Amino acid sequence: MNDTDFHFDPVVFQPIGVIRTPYKESAPYQPIDGDEGDFRLVLDPIYEQGLKGLETFRYITVLYYLHRVEGDVELIVRPPWAGGVAVGVFASRAPNRPNPLGLSVVRLLGVEGNVVRVSGLDVYDGTPLLDIKPYVRELDSKADANYGWVEQFEDREHLILHIKGIPHEH
Ligand SMILES: C[S@@+](CC[C@H](N)C(=O)[O-])C[C@H]1O[C@@H](n2cnc3c(N)ncnc32)[C@H](O)[C@@H]1O
Numbered sequence: 001m002n003d004t005d006f007h008f009d010p011v012v013f014q015p016i017g018v019i020r021t022p023y024k025e026s027a028p029y030q031p032i033d034g035d036e037g038d039f040r041l042v043l044d045p046i047y048e049q050g051l052k053g054l055e056t057f058r059y060i061t062v063l064y065y066l067h068r069v070e071g072d073v074e075l076i077v078r079p080p081w082a083g084g085v086a087v088g089v090f091a092s093r094a095p096n097r098p099n100p101l102g103l104s105v106v107r108l109l110g111v112e113g114n115v116v117r118v119s120g121l122d123v124y125d126g127t128p129l130l131d132i133k134p135y136v137r138e139l140d141s142k143a144d145a146n147y148g149w150v151e152q153f154e155d156r157e158h159l160i161l162h163i164k165g166i167p168h169e170h
Pocket residue numbers: 026027028029030031065066067068069070093094095101102103104122123124126127128
């Protein structure tokens with residue numbers, strides 16, 4: 001194999017369930033930990049056994065398909081909170097991506113049968129659920145992680161609130 005061998009057949013995933021949230025028309029830019037409302041991952045019952053042991057974790061990573069993305073893929077994006085700055089889509093969390101996959105880390109509140117209750121999510125009600133993984137402290141968090149291109153801005157503290165999806169006054 002060489003570096004130009006990337007002509008794969010399309011990859012097809014069957015959702016394992018659905019994400020239920022209070023958001024019908026607009027959703028936060030990122031998950032809000034203390035968000036109020038009913039946030040649930042409802043799995044197809046055939047996958048219920050696969051949740052065994054998940055309840056022992058405090059946080060989980062939720063992977064999903066952003067099924068309501070509209071418009072074309074944009075390789076250069078302007079995050080709505082970034083004052084017009086243009087960056088590559090892979091340097092952003094924008095939904096209009098070549099593969100519209102979303103990833104959110106949320107607090108696990110409980111597992112009951114095929115239903116996983118979680119803290120606030122940043123997706124529309126009915127979003128197709130692709131996968132769930134446990135969030136593991138040393139594996140999934142890096143103490144020296146930074147804020148990338150946002151660090152160049154004078155009002156970065158404010159922009160970081162946007163990145164984290166933290167509600168605030170302007
Ligand atoms: C910026 S994306 C971030 C998604 C995920 N946390 C990530 O970082 O990959 C979140 C935004 O995607 C949009 N969105 C949420 N659910 C969606 C869906 N099912 N289809 C299309 N867009 C969606 C909403 O506008 C929401 O504010």
